[in-house]
Amino acid sequence: MTAGRAFATAQAAMAARDSAAQAVKAADAAIATGTPYKESDSAAAFAVLVGQSSKTLAEQQAAAATAKANEAAKAATDAKALADKASGDAKLAAQASAAAAADSAAALKSVAAARASAATAATAATAAKAADAKTTEYHAQTGAEVVLAGNASRDAADHAAAANSEATDAEKSAANARSAANAATNDAAAANSTATKAESDAKAAEGAAANAQQSAKDADASADRAEEALRKWQEQQRADQLAASKANGGPGYGGADLNLTEEQALRAACGQACVDEYKAALAAANKDVLDWVIENGGQILLDVLGVTDAKKCFSSLDVESCLWTALNVVLIGAAVLKIPQVAVAVTKVALGLRTYFRTTAAAVQTLARLKPIAKVSAHVDFSAYTITTQGAEHITHLKRALTAGGWEWTINTGHGFHRAHNARKGEQAFPALVTTGANADAIEKAIILGTLEHMGKGGSMEGMQKIFVTVNGMNIKGHVLKVGDKLLSISTYMQVP
Known part of the structure; x- marks a missing residue:
C-alpha cells in the first residue's frame, strides 16, 4: 500500500513537471516572437519580460517536481524492497510503511506545490499567448511596414543610383572642367610667355632699330666723309695733273x-x-x-x-x-x-x-x-729658241725653249699658237692664232715679260698663274707655272676678248 502511494506521488510529481515544461515552451515562444521587436514596440518588450518571468518560475517548479518525483520513486522502490522482506521482519516493515507514509505526505505537498506552480505557469502561458497574439499583430503590421519600408528603400536605392549617376556625370564634368581650366591655365601661361618674349623682342627690335638708325646715321656720315674725301682726292688729282702740265x-x-x-x-x-x-x-x-x-x-x-x-x-x-x-x-x-x-x-x-x-x-x-714691259724688255736678253719636240710630231705638239731674265722657259707653242680654242666654261671660241697673222715669238716674249713684271712686283708663283698681255691690239692670256728653282713653263696661251 505504501509503495502504491509512493508510485502515485511520483506520477503526480511527473505530471506537475510536464505541466511546468509546457509553461516553459509557451514562455519560450513568447520570448522568441517578441525579441525582434522589443526595441521598437513596448507591447512586444512587455511580452518578452512576462515570458522570461514565467519561464523562470515554471522552470523552478518543474525542477522541484522532478526532485520530488525522484524521491517518491526511490521511496517506492525501497518500500517494495521492504515489502519483499516483510515476512522476515514485520517491525521493519511497519517502520518502512510509516516512513513511506511520511514521504507520501511530503509528496502530496510537493504535488500541491507543483499544481500551484502549474497554475501560475498556466497564467503565465495565457499571458504569453496574449503577448504572442499581440506580437503576431505587430508582426503583421511590422511586415506591412517592412514592405513599405522595402519599397521606400528600393525607391531610395533607385534615387541613390540616379543621384550616384548624376554625381558621376557631375564628377566627370568637374574633371573636364578642371582639365579645361588646366589647359586654359597652360594656354594663359604660354600666352603670357609669348607676350613676355614678344615684349622682349619688341624691346630688342626697338634697340636694334635705334642701333640701325644710329648705324644709318653713322653710315651716312661715313658716306659723306668718304664722298668728301673722294672729292678732295679727285680735285687733288686734277690739281696735280694741271700742275704737271708742260705749260x-x-x-x-x-x-x-x-x-x-x-x-x-x-x-x-x-x-x-x-x-x-x-x-x-x-x-x-x-x-x-x-x-x-x-x-x-x-x-x-x-x-x-x-x-x-x-x-x-x-x-x-x-x-x-x-x-x-x-x-x-x-x-x-x-x-x-x-x-x-x-x-x-x-x-x-x-x-x-x-x-x-x-x-x-x-x-x-x-x-x-x-711702260713696265718696255723697261723690262729693254733689260731682258732673250736667247735663241730651241725646239724640244721629239721626232716628227704634229705641229700642234710643238714645244720650244729659251732663256730670259735669268730663267729657263719651256713653251708649249703648238698647243697655244697652232691650235684653235673652243668655247668652254663661258669662254668665247677663237681660231688658232696662227690663222690671225700674229707672231708666236712676239706673243711668247710678251708673256715672259709680263711674268717677270709680275714677279718683280712681288706676285706669287704658287700654282698656275694667268698672265694677260696685249700684242698688236690682240688680248692674250697665258698660263704660266713654276716647275723648278729656275724653270718656268708656259703651258698654253690663247686669245681672249
Whole structure:
C-alpha cells in the first residue's frame, strides 16, 4: 500500500513537471516572437519580460517536481524492497510503511506545490499567448511596414543610383572642367610667355632699330666723309695733273716719252701696235688743260676771268658753279654784254672737262700697263729658241725653249699658237692664232715679260698663274707655272676678248 502511494506521488510529481515544461515552451515562444521587436514596440518588450518571468518560475517548479518525483520513486522502490522482506521482519516493515507514509505526505505537498506552480505557469502561458497574439499583430503590421519600408528603400536605392549617376556625370564634368581650366591655365601661361618674349623682342627690335638708325646715321656720315674725301682726292688729282702740265714747266701728266731703247724693246715684246698705243696714251695724258679748253671754245673764259682764276675752277668737281661764282664778280659794266657767249662756254667746258679727265685717267692706266714691259724688255736678253719636240710630231705638239731674265722657259707653242680654242666654261671660241697673222715669238716674249713684271712686283708663283698681255691690239692670256728653282713653263696661251 505504501509503495502504491509512493508510485502515485511520483506520477503526480511527473505530471506537475510536464505541466511546468509546457509553461516553459509557451514562455519560450513568447520570448522568441517578441525579441525582434522589443526595441521598437513596448507591447512586444512587455511580452518578452512576462515570458522570461514565467519561464523562470515554471522552470523552478518543474525542477522541484522532478526532485520530488525522484524521491517518491526511490521511496517506492525501497518500500517494495521492504515489502519483499516483510515476512522476515514485520517491525521493519511497519517502520518502512510509516516512513513511506511520511514521504507520501511530503509528496502530496510537493504535488500541491507543483499544481500551484502549474497554475501560475498556466497564467503565465495565457499571458504569453496574449503577448504572442499581440506580437503576431505587430508582426503583421511590422511586415506591412517592412514592405513599405522595402519599397521606400528600393525607391531610395533607385534615387541613390540616379543621384550616384548624376554625381558621376557631375564628377566627370568637374574633371573636364578642371582639365579645361588646366589647359586654359597652360594656354594663359604660354600666352603670357609669348607676350613676355614678344615684349622682349619688341624691346630688342626697338634697340636694334635705334642701333640701325644710329648705324644709318653713322653710315651716312661715313658716306659723306668718304664722298668728301673722294672729292678732295679727285680735285687733288686734277690739281696735280694741271700742275704737271708742260705749260707749267712740268714733264706732263703722263711723264716723259720712251727712249729709243725702251721703244725698241716694247716693239720687240708686243709689236708696233703696243708702241702706237703707248704714244697715243702718252699724248692724251700730257694734253694740257688750257689747250683743251681753248680747243673746246673756252678762250672767252680765260679772257674774262684770267688764266689763274679759270684754272682754279678747272680742278673743281663742280666746274660750272665755280665758274659762275667767279664770273659774277667780273661781269659788270660792258662785260655784261658777253654773258650769252660766256654762258655757252661755261656749259660746254663744264661738261667737256669731265670727258677730258676720264680720258687722261684711262691714258695713264695704259701707260702704267705698257711702260713696265718696255723697261723690262729693254733689260731682258732673250736667247735663241730651241725646239724640244721629239721626232716628227704634229705641229700642234710643238714645244720650244729659251732663256730670259735669268730663267729657263719651256713653251708649249703648238698647243697655244697652232691650235684653235673652243668655247668652254663661258669662254668665247677663237681660231688658232696662227690663222690671225700674229707672231708666236712676239706673243711668247710678251708673256715672259709680263711674268717677270709680275714677279718683280712681288706676285706669287704658287700654282698656275694667268698672265694677260696685249700684242698688236690682240688680248692674250697665258698660263704660266713654276716647275723648278729656275724653270718656268708656259703651258698654253690663247686669245681672249
